[in-house]
Amino acid sequence: MLSVHTCPLATLGGKETGGMNVYVRDLARELSRRGHRVDVYTRSQDASIPRITNGLGQGARVIHLPAGPEHPYAKHLIYDHLPEFVDGVLAQAEADSIQYDVLHSHYWLSGAAARELRQRWGAPIVHMFHTLGKMKNAVAQRPEERETTRRIEMETEIVRFADALVAATPVEEEQLVRAYSADPASIRVISPGVDTERFHPIPAAHAKERIALCPDCRIILFVGRIEPLKGIDNLLRAIAQVIDRRPELREGLIVPIIGGDPDRVREDDEMVRLRELRESLGIADVVTFLGAKDQDTLQYYYSAADVVVMPSDYESFGMVALEAMACGAPVIASDVGGLSFLVQHARTGYRVPARDPQALAARITRLLTDEGLRRRIGQRATCWAEAYGWPSITDRIEALYEELTSRYE
Incomplete structure (x- = not known):
């Protein structure tokens, strides 16, 4: 998995942490429980933390790669450091003698990195945007809240080159088709899940x-x-x-x-x-x-x-x-x-x-x-x-992985 701009282990509620962190973390954990080997690559924001951690459980690693300054950094500037990030992913995979079967990218920055990796490995790309720049711009109240032209252009490219797009809801599916001219056949509506062992009624x-x-x-x-x-x-x-x-x-x-x-x-x-x-x-x-x-x-x-x-x-x-x-x-x-x-x-x-x-x-x-x-x-x-428990959601993600890998065999 690729989560370039934010780490799934980061404390939630910060400037760049939220639902996407939860999604990547919990999906990786559920996949690893099922015997899949999952590596989540993310940009290092602190040189003092270990480069590789097993904080997601057995069989799931989070790998922090230097890509630009190793501290919190404006998202739109991270794009300029993606070549360094991609080189780091390739070097780590070579050192570990790993051949990945699927590239699951999250957010537009990760989608851009996934394209470069697919060219080297020939693995299918599953992409989830989590938020869409055009939708954010439609409700922006001040100029500084607007997303960059670079983001909009890259999102449009990802829609065209990704092997499959995961939309969280039918609403997002419609937005992808209407605002980005996505091919409906490439979209799968698979909602995020919730950890019902953690989140349940307490008196x-x-x-x-x-x-x-x-x-x-x-x-x-x-x-x-x-x-x-x-x-x-x-x-x-x-x-x-x-x-x-x-x-x-x-x-x-x-x-x-x-x-x-x-x-x-x-x-x-x-x-x-x-x-x-x-x-x-x-x-x-x-x-x-x-x-x-x-x-x-x-x-x-x-x-x-x-x-x-x-x-x-x-x-x-x-x-x-x-x-x-x-x-x-x-x-x-x-x-x-x-x-x-x-x-x-x-x-x-x-x-x-x-x-x-x-x-x-x-x-x-x-x-x-x-x-x-x-x-x-x-x-x-x-x-x-x-109905949104992670086991049932992961069943659908697994089925999508299997569908795409069979095309690449």
């Missing part, structure tokens, strides 16, 4: 005790990267409206924002803008920025939450929503991208228009004030999420 009282929250508090939870695309400002405005219309809900209300690093911010960071907005809305006593949390802790936050909110402007899938539902939490999500497919309106949660704090506030209020509704939706959400 709320126990969950709150584990994360040191008061037993009677009401929790509206956000989990994700701290960036404009995630729509956290819309959530803050909705919380202010909830409190303004129902002042009695303020007492005991907690809104944890999980993601980023509150102690390490620059003046232009989204965290700064959100803190200022929190102050101006008068909800500083309610909203707390907790920073990133590992997944062994997240399960307790999901299970403790009365509501999990995903107010994103764009999501190709929405891994947080799936994890939350697996834990029995009702989800309120923007009606965009993969969330439109993943969240079943009025059954496993609610979908609301993006950038509509009034609609979001109304749904939050409804769930906060109706315990029976929360319970019913949470139970249905858990049942819905069970």
